[in-house]
Amino acid sequence: DAGVIQSPRHEVTEMGQEVTLRCKPISGHDYLFWYRQTMMRGLELLIYFNNNVPIDDSGMPEDRFSAKMPNASFSTLKIQPSEPRDSAVYFCASSSSGTGGYTFGSGTRLTVV
């Protein structure tokens, strides 16, 4: 398995533009997580899905952030409109039910100028 695949690896955009981050989880995993990492706040859980259904989005910072999982092999995190304070590394992770560990993707480094 190729692991959790995120795209793009790097994204630079102007303030006010829409940004879409993509994630392909490991086949067979039924949980998907979106995290954000900054120097100030560390790794923060934004939202997670179970069987494609959003379960807890309490970590999503604002209404500008939205996430979808249309099927078991694809998820998106959208920011509209983007702001400079959204600059961070965004990680996607997946896991299977039970006590197994999460597998993280390589992340998307977002810079909003």
Added chain:
Amino acid sequence: DAKTTQPPSMDCAEGRAANLPCNHSTISGNEYVYWYRQIHSQGPQYIIHGLKNNETNEMASLIITEDRKSSTLILPHATLRDTAVYYCIVRGYGGSQGNLIFGKGTKLSVKP
């Protein structure tokens, strides 16, 4: 909030064992101890987890005290590639209890 306390940084000589401590005094009976590490610019990597027995895999050993209020991750022969931030996480089972909540971790520097 993270339920664990770790030293912010540690040094280790290459080839020696690295022993990373973690306090989790409020751990409950159904919560597991997980260890992850993050090498610079990469996603966190799962290392090992345990409930109450000591565990060992190809990467590391996990020693959990009998009262489960603390644990130690042991890298038996540290290499320069083990330089990373190591996170100790207490994780429940099912629902939001099963989420991984990361604290600040321990920055381990392995020196030649």
